[in-house]
Amino acid sequence: MTRRARPGIQDELLRLLRPPVRRRTEPVSERVAPTLADIGDAMAGRRADEVLAALDAAIREAGATPDTAALREFAAQIEAGENPFS
DSSP states (O other): OOOOOOTTHHHHHHHHHSOOOHHHHSOHHHHHHHHHHHHHHHTTTSOHHHHHHHHHHHHHHTTOOOOHHHHHHHHHHHHTTOOTTO
8 A cells, every 4th residue: 555645745845945035035125225225325415306216116126015105205314415224
């Protein structure tokens, strides 16, 4: 008599053998934080609408939906020469 493998064992083995994907394990906020800090440093003193566009693009590139109201506040701070992400 042959012994049958328990259900789901193949899926479990595939999960264990699959290389870790940083994007799946790390929250978007942690992945995008260094980029936002770089934008804050590089764009300090520039117009808020330019900064807003850069922040929005960085967040969308990371696969998230930006909070426009929050980004406007951050853009105003960066325009004033402050970096809220550092």
